[in-house]
Amino acid sequence: xxxxxxxxxxxxxxxxxxxxxxxxxxxxxxxxxxxxxxxxxxxxxxxxxxxxxxxxxxxxxxxxxxxxxxxxxxxxxxxxxxxxxxxxxxxxxxxxxxxxxxxxxxxxxxxxxxxxxxxxxxxxxxxxxxxxxxxxxxxxxxxxxxxxxx
Amino acid sequence: xxxxxxxxxxxxxxxxxxxxxxxxxxxxxxxxxxxxxxxxxxxxxxxxxxxxxxxxxxxxxxxxxxxxxxxxxxxxxxxxxxxxxxxxxxxxxxxxxxxxxxxxxxxxxxxxxxxxxxxxxxxxxxxxxxxxxxxx
Numbered sequence: 671x672x673x674x675x676x677x678x679x680x681x682x683x684x685x686x687x688x689x690x691x692x693x694x695x696x697x698x699x700x701x702x703x704x705x706x707x708x709x710x711x712x713x714x715x716x717x718x719x720x721x722x723x724x725x726x727x728x729x730x731x732x733x734x735x736x737x738x739x740x741x742x743x744x745x746x747x748x749x750x751x752x753x754x755x756x757x758x759x760x761x762x763x764x765x766x767x768x769x770x771x772x773x774x775x776x777x778x779x780x781x782x783x784x785x786x787x788x789x790x791x792x793x794x795x796x797x798x799x800x801x802x803x804x805x806x807x808x809x810x811x812x813x814x815x816x817x818x819x820x
Numbered sequence: 821x822x823x824x825x826x827x828x829x830x831x832x833x834x835x836x837x838x839x840x841x842x843x844x845x846x847x848x849x850x851x852x853x854x855x856x857x858x859x860x861x862x863x864x865x866x867x868x869x870x871x872x873x874x875x876x877x878x879x880x881x882x883x884x885x886x887x888x889x890x891x892x893x894x895x896x897x898x899x900x901x902x903x904x905x906x907x908x909x910x911x912x913x914x915x916x917x918x919x920x921x922x923x924x925x926x927x928x929x930x931x932x933x934x935x936x937x938x939x940x941x942x943x944x945x946x947x948x949x950x951x952x953x954x955x956x
Binding site: 731738743751 | 856857858859860868869870872873874877878879880891893894897901902906908921922923924927928930
């Protein structure tokens with residue numbers, strides 16, 4: 671029965687070049703360059719094109735996060751550009767995470783008009799698989815940085 | 821610089837007005853100063869003049885993935901605090917998509933609007949009532 675219906679469907683999808691509906695959920699903790707975890711992370715449900723999820727962690731209030739898979743010029747890995755905010759700790763700030771899920775690295779860029787922060791890189795580090803621990807400590811956004819203004 | 825693989829210091833400023841899907845100019849625009857790897861600028865026209873910035877890249881399987889797109893993130897702190905807006909701008913095809921998310925309104929990351937780009941700054945000032953705003 672399964673073969674009777676699924677194989678013709680798969681054949682039609684291949685003939686027409688339709689990508690199969692694909693979605694997976696990834697859970698990451700943001701860590702510094704030495705691997706020490708911050709109190710925040712990202713949980714994202716990714717399709718081929720987009721990701722939708724939340725900025726997680728006990729130090730946050732779980733703002734939505736989402737973005738796109740992108741190939742930057744001159745880079746081999748596909749990156750995810752994920753936008754979010756932190757209404758609890760930094761209202762008005764827009765945070766943009768650039769995730770390399772192959773190399774397990776991230777960059778955090780931010781902009782905040784009221785604090786006169788134009789679009790600039792704040793910090794970077796390693797991605798750890800799994801949700802962030804319930805620890806008291808800095809988040810990726812409140813970690814010290816020369817460009818950080820909060 | 822090219823031998824060492826360093827991108828040349830290049831910067832250009834672009835100014836666009838957003839046109840809705842029916843071909844009508846909105847009162848919103850954007851001005852960006854672009855280098856090879858980033859763009860930094862502001863919303864213009866009737867938009868709150870919040871900062872906007874982002875990156876160029878080739879997005880996976882959007883409608884036309886042959887062009888390089890700019891992913892530009894911004895907000896509207898006065899009119900829509902808490903909202904994050906993401907423009908996907910195709911400067912070759914002169915098209916855009918506007919995506920949004922807002923936790924307090926239970927709006928997950930989703931497409932809000934799309935249309936064409938018109939070159940040039942949006943001349944209308946804040947409060948002008950002659951054109952609709954792109955933002956919810």
